[in-house]
Ligand SMILES: Nc1ncnc2c1ncn2[C@@H]1O[C@H](COP(=O)(O)OP(=O)(O)O)[C@@H](O)[C@H]1O
């Protein structure tokens with residue numbers, strides 16, 4: 119194969135790792151670049167992922183970063199562009215899935231069409247008649263209705279995307295998918311829309327969609343969660359063997375949690391070691407609070423056991439902090455504090471293995487560590503691969519965990535698969 123079969127623009131770093139880990143597990147060499155690329159990308163990989171932090175920022179900025187990433191991916195020879203968004207379609211009322219999809223479509227030409235689905239059956243995400251289900255609940259009845267930054271209250275994705283996009287949004291219903299690839303191609307054509315969302319209930323449906331894409335006449339922008347990317351990876355033959363992960367020296371272990379997700383709340387509750395609480399209201403009210411937390415983290419890390427620093431809280435408590443501080447300031451305080459703790463822990467306390475829970479949180483931590491690329495390794499759980507980052511010559515193992523992913527005991531068991 120010449121050049122990467124897939125160039126991915128991911129709207130957060132945990133989503134990038136989710137997709138990269140899933141594709142790598144299928145035997146493809148996969149590289150992850152952090153932030154909008156300035157130089158050339160690694161054109162040798164089968165799949166190149168650019169991890170942005172564009173899910174909740176201003177839509178114009180999200181578009182600018184995403185278009186820059188897409189251009190770099192096309193320059194690297196990517197055969198197809200893939201817009202990775204969350205399997206729960208996390209977005210604000212202003213976007214950013216729609217504005218970014220509109221801009222990427224424009225990059226591909228006047229008659230381009232976007233075809234996508236957030237369905238990721240392995241994670242319990244399915245789409246039926248345009249409605250997104252999280253396990254056995256509609257999106258709007260799942261815990262995502264209370265997400266701290268992107269509360270999802272409408273399960274009808276055609277309606278959600280239409281409100282974010284200047285283009286028409288159409289649906290390929292499950293009935294067409296069940297008939298096979300050529301029925302999907304016909305349904306895409308007759309949808310007469312620039313953006314087409316496709317129903318999928320299982321991996322077999324995703325394989326049908328992946329097969330159909332080859333027969334669509336127009337240039338195609340792909341979109342979705344890790345599920346459709348995995349189906350594309352199953353069709354592409356691995357061309358380049360993945361290099362083994364470099365060894366990370368032994369060191370201390372730290373878990374940082376800024377996720378507001380239900381599963382992360384369970385993981386925090388199940389953690390058996392020392393837990394240090396990070397409270398945005400305390401940080402806002404006391405200029406010494408962060409230094410005190412850094413000192414407490416150092417002290418707790420002095421033993422050999424893993425330590426957890428957590429801002430994760432019940433939705434009511436998060437809402438109280440947001441009401442008092444504003445949503446952005448509350449999030450910024452938590453993200454900045456956890457990022458500073460990460461840097462301090464690596465530079466001063468000998469931490470070499472770090473689990474970070476939450477996409478926005480992971481983006482802030484990865485940026486503060488100054489990592490530009492991630493080498494993707496083994497999965498600690500579906501959608502959650504270990505990665506290795508280089509911080510000024512020091513290798514650090516990172517598990518950047520999507521909020522709702524991983525078993526309840528992940529913060530205890532994940533170390534077993536760490537590099
Ligand atoms: N106790 C809290 N109060 C207010 N905001 C919080 C609190 N804990 C976390 N946050 C913010 O909520 C957001 C959670 O998003 P993210 O890290 O993507 O995880 P997830 O998507 O799993 O909830 C982050 O911006 C984080 O800083």
Ligand SMILES: O=C(O)[C@@H](O)C(=O)COP(=O)(O)O
Pocket residue numbers: 130132133134136137203204205206343344379476477478519520521522
């Ligand atoms: O597609 C998914 O569900 C994940 O890859 C993802 O993007 C999750 O985002 P966070 O929960 O914000 O980490």
